[in-house]
Amino acid sequence: MNAQRVKIGIVGLGVVGMGVARALRRNRAVIRARAGAGVDVRWAAEVDRKRLAASGLPPECCTGDYRAVLSDPEVQIVVEVVGGTGVAREVVLGALRAGKHVVTANKALLAKHWPEVFTLAHERGCAVGFEASVMAGVPVIRGLQEGLAGNAVQSLFGILNGTTNFVLTRMARGLEFDAALAEAREKGLAEADASLDIDGHDAAQKLAILGSISTGKWLPPSDVAREGIGHVERYDIAEAREQFGYALRLLAVFKDRGDRVEARVHPTFVPLSHPLAAVENEFNALLVNGDTAGPITFSGRGAGERPAASGVVSDIVNIARSLHQSGGRMTYVPMRPSAERALVIPLDEVQSKFYLRFSVVDRPRVLAFLAGALGERDVSIATCHQRGRSETGGAVPVVVVTHAARGGAIREALAEIDGRADFVKRKTVAIRIEE
Amino acid sequence: MNAQRVKIGIVGLGVVGMGVARALRRNRAVIRARAGAGVDVRWAAEVDRKRLAASGLPPECCTGDYRAVLSDPEVQIVVEVVGGTGVAREVVLGALRAGKHVVTANKALLAKHWPEVFTLAHERGCAVGFEASVMAGVPVIRGLQEGLAGNAVQSLFGILNGTTNFVLTRMARGLEFDAALAEAREKGLAEADASLDIDGHDAAQKLAILGSISTGKWLPPSDVAREGIGHVERYDIAEAREQFGYALRLLAVFKDRGDRVEARVHPTFVPLSHPLAAVENEFNALLVNGDTAGPITFSGRGAGERPAASGVVSDIVNIARSLHQSGGRMTYVPMRPSAERALVIPLDEVQSKFYLRFSVVDRPRVLAFLAGALGERDVSIATCHQRGRSETGGAVPVVVVTHAARGGAIREALAEIDGRADFVKRKTVAIRIEE
Numbered sequence A, B: 001m002n003a004q005r006v007k008i009g010i011v012g013l014g015v016v017g018m019g020v021a022r023a024l025r026r027n028r029a030v031i032r033a034r035a036g037a038g039v040d041v042r043w044a045a046e047v048d049r050k051r052l053a054a055s056g057l058p059p060e061c062c063t064g065d066y067r068a069v070l071s072d073p074e075v076q077i078v079v080e081v082v083g084g085t086g087v088a089r090e091v092v093l094g095a096l097r098a099g100k101h102v103v104t105a106n107k108a109l110l111a112k113h114w115p116e117v118f119t120l121a122h123e124r125g126c127a128v129g130f131e132a133s134v135m136a137g138v139p140v141i142r143g144l145q146e147g148l149a150g151n152a153v154q155s156l157f158g159i160l161n162g163t164t165n166f167v168l169t170r171m172a173r174g175l176e177f178d179a180a181l182a183e184a185r186e187k188g189l190a191e192a193d194a195s196l197d198i199d200g201h202d203a204a205q206k207l208a209i210l211g212s213i214s215t216g217k218w219l220p221p222s223d224v225a226r227e228g229i230g231h232v233e234r235y236d237i238a239e240a241r242e243q244f245g246y247a248l249r250l251l252a253v254f255k256d257r258g259d260r261v262e263a264r265v266h267p268t269f270v271p272l273s274h275p276l277a278a279v280e281n282e283f284n285a286l287l288v289n290g291d292t293a294g295p296i297t298f299s300g301r302g303a304g305e306r307p308a309a310s311g312v313v314s315d316i317v318n319i320a321r322s323l324h325q326s327g328g329r330m331t332y333v334p335m336r337p338s339a340e341r342a343l344v345i346p347l348d349e350v351q352s353k354f355y356l357r358f359s360v361v362d363r364p365r366v367l368a369f370l371a372g373a374l375g376e377r378d379v380s381i382a383t384c385h386q387r388g389r390s391e392t393g394g395a396v397p398v399v400v401v402t403h404a405a406r407g408g409a410i411r412e413a414l415a416e417i418d419g420r421a422d423f424v425k426r427k428t429v430a431i432r433i434e435e
Helices: A013-028 A028-035 A049-054 A087-097 A107-124 A139-148 A162-172 A177-187 A202-216 A233-243 A305-325 A366-375 A407-418 B015-026 B026-037 B049-054 B087-097 B107-124 B141-148 B162-172 B177-186 B201-215 B234-244 B306-327 B367-375 B407-418
Strands: A005-011 A037-047 A077-080 A103-106 A153-161 A248-256 A260-271 A283-290 A292-301 A352-360 A381-386 A393-400 A424-433 B005-011 B038-045 B077-080 B099-102 B153-159 B248-259 B260-271 B283-290 B294-299 B352-363 B381-387 B396-404 B424-433
Touching: A005 A305, A013 A028, A013 A037, A013 A305, A028 A037, A028 A305, A049 B077, A077 A087, A077 B367, A077 B381, A087 B005, A103 A305, A107 A202, A107 B367, A139 A202, A139 A283, A139 A292, A139 B141, A139 B306, A153 B015, A162 A177, A162 A248, A162 A283, A162 B201, A202 A248, A202 A260, A233 A248, A233 A381, A233 A424, A233 B141, A233 B162, A248 B162, A248 B396, A305 B107, A305 B141, A305 B234, A305 B294, A352 A366, A352 A407, A366 A393, A366 A407, A381 B026, A407 A424, B005 B015, B005 B306, B015 B026, B015 B038, B015 B306, B015 B424, B026 B038, B026 B306, B077 B087, B077 B141, B077 B306, B087 B099, B099 B107, B099 B306, B107 B201, B141 B201, B141 B283, B141 B294, B153 B201, B162 B177, B162 B234, B162 B248, B162 B283, B201 B248, B201 B260, B201 B381, B234 B248, B234 B352, B234 B381, B234 B396, B234 B424, B352 B407, B367 B381, B367 B407, B396 B424, B407 B424
Parallel strands: A005 A037, A005 A077, A077 A103, A260 A424, B005 B038, B005 B077, B077 B099, B260 B424
Antiparallel strands: A153 A248, A153 A283, A248 A260, A283 A292, A292 B294, A352 A393, A352 A424, A381 A393, B153 B248, B153 B283, B248 B260, B283 B294, B352 B396, B352 B424, B381 B396
16 A cells, blocks of 8 residues: 555545545645645446546546445545445445445434444444534534543534524524425425425434444434424414524434433424524534533534535545554554443433413313313423413414423323313424423 | 553643543543543642642652653653643653653643644654643634544634633623623633733634644744734724624634735624624634535633643543554654744735724814825725714714725824824724624
8 A cells, every 4th residue: 555645435426425526626735735645536436427427537437336446455445425224335334344444424324323334343443434424514523522532421402404404494584384495495405305304314313423422322313202393383483482582493402311311303492592593594503511621512514515525525534644644554443332222211201391382262261271281290380371362262372381391291281181172272282492 | 551551641730730630530431431441640740739639649640840750651641731831841842752642731832832842743753632722622623633624724713712702791791891801800710910811812822723733834823913902992892783783802813815824813893693793701612614614613611620621631532542542552643744834914914894983073074084094095984973973172983884905004094094183082993893
């Protein structure tokens, strides 16, 4: 191996892969200076020949078969930017088996196959760079793994999905959900099928990665409690802002509770003075509470060709620098994954304040009934507000903010309340509050 | 060397040194898991015997002479938390000469002796960790060096000094400068002699470090243009907020202008909607504009025992992890410092919008004179505002916001204007604006 040149193979020339090829070209001099060695794209593998042609790479570097990359002994770093958990898994595991370092932006793959990927990497002494998998170019992975390495992480609060944050920001400005989502699509911030974003899967995968780093145990994405924003109504956003000074965010929350952890993604009200309330449109942010550093916030663009390429290329530079320093024979063991799985506290046991909107008939004794159903389960009301009166005996909204209460208590109380079709005209809206 | 235990020596048991000893003890298990090896304090060196006794370290680990640390072949990492550029320099250079890795929080030393320290570290294959030197526990050093390694850094905007940010925040709430500084002292946010903070030296040293990383060339702190906040008046803070929607910050600004750079620390107005306007009290923040990642913001507590200890201990963990991975024989070359010095553009050539407050007699033709003196030097006025009228013929404030203008043009115009003792009753206030 020539430590003065580091050879890489890029598998996948979608938006991110193209961005990586462009950034490597644009910043050739800076990268060489930082890595101490030049970075050469030896291979780009992509089944779409048009994309290969558009990449500007010479034909002898282009292939339709990723196996050409994995079997080339000259390739030291494989960049997996295929996405998904099918071929991408073969690429990552195949590269590690061949003793190659890996850089990937693939949150779905890493979150799901965390122990498999990192156990293999550890056995082979290979690095896995995955800065771009969470918040793209905002260096939160390195920040947690290295920058805050001396801290016990007490909690994480993240706005980890730009599409949903854009939609919620636009709804706070008066748009309905469908119009806000259509605008996100127009701006290229949402896929045609936006369900992975809207339903919170994307944020849950990212939280699983951040939580796994923080605990040193595997937090599977399927264990993250998850609720999307598809049912959020503009009414509640406006009401909570006006009455209580709250902004709505799709918050990813992780808390270390000793033997167990909280791990959840759901629409959440935060005070307008909260640092995450100021994060608007497609921007992402992560607030880390370290026991030693105190509260640290990272923010920036969490998606897009250039931001994602920034995370990927930075990983390439760091691995290339290590290879250069060690004369090409680097053995790099970034993390020995614990065989343990993090134990997640069921949402029913997690305490929060809640915003509740009841749609009830405007009759005496209705409020007594609501307060009674809540009080029987130790849920006490901090504030109660009835908007207007119905002159026709129809439904009116009654909005309540509770003191901290168990999720299960709220669930049971709402089951009883929503069962009373004589009083209650539609399903009660319940949204957690973090302060 | 036993790669399962990494032995360190702490030189200096002031606030930061004590914090490091405490954090190593508090987070023993987390640190062991992350580093893959235990971290033992083999030595603490401190001339004050009372502090040694208060550290809780066993007597056989305590010494009054730092040379005992440097000469012990078992010590792999020397933690320099003495501060200053005298003994601290001997400790850092001595440790590197002895082939030991170094962790330091010493911004003054690093900024001033950058080429000497990193050339020696490079020659000896030793790591120098200095995360805590800028913004304490907020991982901006690692963020710039590694997290954004694939970016050309276009500009940096930092609130790098907590004392001055606290003072300016309190002044915006109505306190005079002296009262705000007294409050900072009461809260332990300012030293008895606060001049290093107030005059901008502390922020200039930190900017020199960030700029040196960004350019790959040495930016000496003495080349950073510097103006403190000692002469800032509450009147201008209130006036600019009310009339123009600006907040005042002591901003550290770095811009890459190709062959040369801008590097300056001075009171600066930013729009209230700017992310740095939301950074209040003793908090610090850094906005990095990377060509690939876009705008990235880091924020948190930039000083104090625990935040500083977080940065130091994180560096220790990262070096210990590398030592463990390589079986104790790590050769680590973090950065080959360029022999080149960054060329700084003189402030006279740097363009900005300016806020100007003239104190002039309330007479016809005064404004024509002001506008003429500015206009002759190609400075055009964007907004002009006269607060009230003087009925006694005394001085009134006339506040002007200019379009972008060269610093030199403003300096020359104000020299002419302030020379007219018949019109102008006191020195004109001039504050740059960044948007």
